[in-house]
Amino acid sequence: MAEAALHTETTCKIRHVHIECPICLTRFIDPKILDCQHSFCLKCLQELVDKQDPKTDFIICPVCREKTSIPDKGPSALLNCFLLSSLIDDVINPDGPREDNQKQTCSPKCRKHTDQELCFYCDTCDLLVCLKCAVFQHREQNHKLTEIKDSIQSYRQAVEEALMKFDECRKQFQEVDDSIKHSQHRLQIMVDRALRDIVAKEEEEVEKIRKASRLLQERVTQISIERGGQFSSIQISNSDKMSRAEQIVASVNDLMQHANDFELLDLKPKVMHNLTFHKELKFQTVQHSKSFIGFKGHDVVTDADIGEILEEEKWEVKTEFREYGQGEGEIIDPVDVACLSNDDIVVTDSERRILSKFTSSGSYKSQGVQSRTEDGQLEDPRCVAVTSDDLLLVTDGEDVKVYDSELRYIRQFRPSQNEVEGQSKSLLAGIAVDKKDRIALYDCERKVISLHNKDGSTISTIHHDAIGVIGSPSFLSVNSKERLIFTNPYEMKLVCLDFMGNEVFNISTSLDGKTVFSTGVCCDDAGDIYACIVRKNGDGDLHHYDASGEHIGCLARGLYGALGMTFTPTGDLIVAALHSVKILHRV
Incomplete structure (x- = not known):
């Protein structure tokens, strides 16, 4: 009983906290993800866009106030939150779909011809159709029709190819990230050496050069902070891109594993739209030369000039x-x-x-x-x-x-x-x-x-x-x-x-x-x-x-x-x- 009560309490919390839209305060319908990772109903986002100046090309998140560019096709072209949709389904039916629902999804009927089972998929319209629809409507217009089993096989293959391209993006990300880490490590070594050289020169000239030495150290540290900040910013940007991509992949993988064929085909346009993200997934790199910094002491030392910072390696x-x-x-x-x-x-x-x-x-x-x-x-x-x-x-x-x-x-x-035979x-x-x-x-x-x-x-x-x-x-x-x-x-x-x-x-x-x-x-x-x-x-x-x-x-x-x-x-x-x-x- 205690376990059942805990389950009910957790489910209620999920229902009231995690699956309700922050705008309409009701359960999400067709949730969309903004760049800040907050989700809202498509209808709520559309109403926000309709109320603002038509010249405004971005949405301001009602939660964190971050901006998200509006796609050319409107809020409907934003990324779908499949994970949230699946969570809503699990909360509504925590014990899984009922037996009568399962029977219905095994042989769904055509909405137009209610006595006909859906047996074809129209690639032209991206719709499931029955035999009558295929004969009297789609074939007359020379639409491309395939049997459901062939269409789902082609669909799964397309998803797999898209995921393979994402694996290449992941590998590229790792290579770029490793390169940045190496540059950060080398930059730190060079900064440490430059600071040691500056201090050695400072001790050699004692009080006369301490003021100039501090200025140079501050400059080296400033360069280190600026470049290190650039490296970190690029890393964060690459990681954010990768994180968003991982979420999409996780949602698609979850959908491909748990949805039935008809549901998959029904969602095909949205899924394939989301999987085109890898075309835009470009990772920034850093200039390796920016990891160098050094110090060159001057032979003639004045109160204001003991040397110079070397920002390029020659x-x-x-x-x-x-x-x-x-x-x-x-x-x-x-x-x-x-x-x-x-x-x-x-x-x-x-x-x-x-x-x-x-x-x-x-x-x-x-x-x-x-x-x-x-x-x-x-x-x-x-x-x-x-x-x-x-x-x-x-x-x-x-x-x-x-x-x-x-x-x-x-x-x-x-x-x-003895390690090499005959030698x-x-x-x-x-x-x-x-x-x-x-x-x-x-x-x-x-x-x-x-x-x-x-x-x-x-x-x-x-x-x-x-x-x-x-x-x-x-x-x-x-x-x-x-x-x-x-x-x-x-x-x-x-x-x-x-x-x-x-x-x-x-x-x-x-x-x-x-x-x-x-x-x-x-x-x-x-x-x-x-x-x-x-x-x-x-x-x-x-x-x-x-x-x-x-x-x-x-x-x-x-x-x-x-x-x-x-x-x-x-x-x-x-x-x-x-x-x-x-x-x-x-x-």
């Missing part, structure tokens, strides 16, 4: 050192670079088979072991990476050799070679270290990428067709999202795999149909990708890609013979080029 060479030769502090063939936590730069010279260390301004500091008889002598050095505690890892033939920050040899390890040799090329000090190795002889702990023990081995041809000087990077990004120069590819070996993207780096080679690659803190693209004549450019592999643009030119590269802790970019090392900064 790079230029700040420093270059190119002492060519065999002497101390000279380099011949730099292949790769790494940067220690104190901004010192370590260079692998494949011709001289040594490691050399320079300051961030290019001044020579020291070089590693050269004697062939001592442990740690490099025989075929290629790429270098650095761990969180400033250990240097150098690929040398089949081995990875480990040095401290003073270039003193510590140990070495050789990755397991006894190994040639390690690219190497990268992630934030957890996991080591990724690119073996271009066995065409695998292996993951290792800091002590050299193997975590996993990844096989993939995109892993480069034998002997190719490929480079490797790991971003913050546990993605392996590597170049395949001879096939002109930039490839991204996850740690399980699943392909995230595989894109061509060719430019305007011309032959180019993708060489060095590295990632910023947000996961965006920076790659060196070298033409056949040796001219090199720095290109920017987002984390999904979309090409953003060319950031710098004039990097002749560019190979390996890496970021410094302060955000500069170091590039190993032909006979030289270049340090680039944002301008």
Whole structure:
């Protein structure tokens, strides 16, 4: 009894609160939805429109005062609220349709010829018709008539196709939303870095620049708020569109599941009208370039001018050192670079088979072991990476050799070679270290990428067709999202795999149909990708890609013979080029 009372109380509340029109205060008849998601009877909305100025092309919601554009065909063309209609039916008949009603819906009669059953559907008039109507009225006018079972089959197929198109819209929405989230994340990282740079400059100049520093910080924050607001506004707009679309789809799905064939056909024009929404469902995107912001300090500081805000990302060479030769502090063939936590730069010279260390301004500091008889002598050095505690890892033939920050040899390890059947040799090329000090190795002889702990023990081995041809000087990077990004120069590819070996993207780096080679690659803190693209004549450019592999643009030119590269802790970019090392900064 208590359960029955509760059911009656709930039903009464639904009847009085949820299924009554706020205008006429009676049960909804043909409910329509406004843009604000409030529903009203079609007749009530029509009366509102009739009472207002004929030039007014919108309806003001009586509940929240939001505006909704009036369709060209009037309020009747507004979206139907099938969910509300179904709720009304459930409240009126909580135990389902009575048996006598069910018998009536099994064989409905023609309204014009009451002794005739409805057996055809006129696609021209969108009406159920009986045999007499078909013969004496519709056929004479050459209307398209189909049997009910054929018409309902075609109807369901059309609904299914419309819903499939909506699935494509949902996928597009997710892709756009993921892109916006990535841009928001990158914007925040860039804002944090810019604020840190501003504070560092402020501390350097002390009291003289504090006022200007605060102004710049406010400007950066203001830009962050403005752009973040734009991103959020676009997200909300896309989500609102998606929400309205989901409601329509849910109503249609509910109707398709619970209504009988005759009811479906009777509602066909309205349903199909509502399902055309996907044609207008366009999602806004954001400009990826808006996720960048930086700070450039001025050399000459006045009370009112310590630097400027960088709202577009461009790079230029700040420093270059190119002492060519065999002497101390000279380099011949730099292949790769790494940067220690104190901004010192370590260079692998494949011709001289040594490691050399320079300051961030290019001044020579020291070089590693050269004697062939001592442990740690490099025989075929290629790429270098650095761990969180400033250990240097150098690929040398089949081995990875480990040095401290003073270039003193510590140990070495050789990755397991049992993973590839029939391959006894190994040639390690690219190497990268992630934030957890996991080591990724690119073996271009066995065409695998292996993951290792800091002590050299193997975590996993990844096989993939995109892993480069034998002997190719490929480079490797790991971003913050546990993605392996590597170049395949001879096939002109930039490839991204996850740690399980699943392909995230595989894109061509060719430019305007011309032959180019993708060489060095590295990632910023947000996961965006920076790659060196070298033409056949040796001219090199720095290109920017987002984390999904979309090409953003060319950031710098004039990097002749560019190979390996890496970021410094302060955000500069170091590039190993032909006979030289270049340090680039944002301008």
